Amino acid sequence: MNIKRVVLAERPKGEPTIDNFRFEEIDIPRLQNGELLLKVRWLSLDPYMRGRMDGAQSYAAPVSIGEPMQGECVAEVIDSRNQKFTTGELVTGRFGWVSHAISNGEELRKIPKSNVPEQTALGVLGMPGHTAWVGLNKIAKALSGETIIVSAASGAVGSLVGQLAKKKGLRVIGVVGSQQKHTYVIEELAYDGCINHNTVSSVGDFRELVASHCPEGVDVYFENVAGITLEAVLPNMNDFGRIAVCGMISWYSGQGLQNAMAFPKFWRMVLVKRLRANGFIIFDHKESFPEFWKEVSPLIESGEIKYKEDIRKGLESAPDSFLELLKGGNFGKMLVEL
């Protein structure tokens, strides 16, 4: 038996391409005492992986050339020489884009037994869900009666932000990239309004649309995309508004930067409106995961909170699926089933 894996073949110049990845097979090493062998069942594809493809140092180290792409997985223990794990148990861990992995058991999380599908541990009940919950409650400190705009509103993070905000009594306006996503967030997730950023003709037009959807202004902006969405929302922010800076996917490969709002104009808007823009990285909030899980998992089990998955089949589909994710080609949490 071999380990199949997808490695970073070369660093992207601008937008990534399929040539940046390479498939490999390597022998499975013999298990040592204290180790376990895992078979990956689900791989999560997430926008942050784009940043890891660049050589620049960020809050996390980049993937080295020739090394497997990083990523979180649900895996089954298929052999164990570690007393803490038995064959058949399911765990999550950062095994990467691989078919099998060997682990010493550190940094693994056993998936608690529940009635929800195991792969939710990578989505609505995993890192993206936790990000939504932290961003809304601890970073933006959103309050009942306020208006929130959520970008990438049908996605893994955004769809939970919007639904939790509705439950808290906020007025929720989503920004999405297609009519299908628009219909979903209005009809299934019960948002109060939605804008399709792919149908706006200019930033000015977009700004007017935000104003018409938010007659009392925007108190909270949950930032997932930046770009023209940010430019359209900013002038509509109320004084003392808060921005939870979660992501900026429209800029991850450097697109659109030449036409972006000038920094002095942006900075002035932060000043005159006395905004609080608070960046956050979910890895700094590990201690709140149990609280998040305790609150959100019953809502998932009961169906009160909905989630959508975009499931691709086989490790070989990972590179193409990831490239699609970066362009909005996913509809729901992007997962690869191995």
Ligand SMILES: NC(=O)c1ccc[n+]([C@@H]2O[C@H](COP(=O)([O-])OP(=O)(O)OC[C@H]3O[C@@H](n4cnc5c(N)ncnc54)[C@H](OP(=O)(O)O)[C@@H]3O)[C@@H](O)[C@H]2O)c1
């Ligand atoms: N700070 C943290 O710790 C943390 C943790 C997790 C995720 N994040 C960030 O949260 C954001 C959402 O992540 P996710 O996992 O939930 O992904 P997702 O929303 O499920 O998928 C990404 C979505 O981004 C939108 N998008 C892609 N390119 C865009 C563009 N050029 N302009 C506008 N929208 C674009 C697309 O939605 P539309 O088709 O609707 O435009 C796409 O479906 C990302 O920025 C990610 O990096 C941050």
